[in-house]
Amino acid sequence: SQQGEEDPQALSIQEGENATMNCSYKTSINNLQWYRQNSGRGLVHLILIRSNEREKHSGRLRVTLDTSKKSSSLLITASRAADTASYFCATPSTGRRALTFGSGTRLQVQP
Amino acid sequence: DAMVIQNPRYQVTQFGKPVTLSCSQTLNHNVMYWYQQKSSQAPKLLFHYYDKDFNNEADTPDNFQSRRPNTSFCFLDIRSPGLGDAAMYLCATSRDMSLAGEHIQYFGAGTRLSVL
Structure with a gap:
């Protein structure tokens, strides 16, 4: 089984809304890292959060890490059509x- | 300013006909990776090189081989492609000296392989 499981598997929202993905x-x-992959392209590194960090921001991205629950979330605020992609934790x-x-x-x- | 370049972007081969995919990098990274990614799935690591040290994943079929003649180039050879080998193949690099380090990976755009 995979080290990382994400949910939801698919998410559809309107422009301007926030998107939250969990790992x-x-x-x-x-x-823990998050990567983005546009359709038919390679992955692009977005952000890395260390185990001693609880939250990290980069532009419209906010990542949290809960080592006690072994989980992370990626929040994209004020989403844009250009954010359409697959997002992977690693x-x-x-x-x-x-x-x-x-x-x-x-x-x-x-x- | 592409830093990890994969050629070709699209490759069509026949069942059983050997095929080679190539990857080059301008980052001077010491680690290079090959992944296989099928539709709507996570990338699956096939093998990686740490400098000239080859590291094969336990479940990578023998049909898949790799060569790294120098720091900049790495090749993926599929000796006898089957229909199940049709996928996107991704090359990535990272610069890290320690096992416990932060392996930020830089990916190429991928080669989509079709097997007829």
Whole structure:
């Protein structure tokens, strides 16, 4: 099973609304990342939050991390049609220089 | 200013005909990764290189091989593609010296492989 599971799997909202995506993971981590993937393209790193941080902001993005619940959330405020993409959380793979990606949330922002 | 470049963007091959996908980077990163991604799924790591050190995932089929002749280039060889190998193949790089570090990865745009 995947280290990261995300919900919802798909989310459709109107432009201007906020979008919240959640990620749960299984093992202890020292950081968690979020990536975005536009349709048919590669992934783009959005933000990294360390295990000693509870919240981090970057522009319209807000990420929280709850290590006691092994969960993270990504909030996109005032969404735009251009935010339409899939969003993946990623955690370090134990003992390897690699990441394990969650199952992803497909966000559709209607203009 | 593309930093991780994958060629070609689209590749069509025939069932059983070997195919090679290429990836180059201008970031001088020491780690390079190959992922397979099928529709609406998460990227699945096939293998990665830490410098010249090859690290294969346990469930990567033998049909998939990789070469990294130098820091900048990495190739994915599929020896006998089957219909189930049709997917997007993503190359990524990262610069990290420690196992416990922060592996921010930089991805190419991907190669979409079709198998006829």
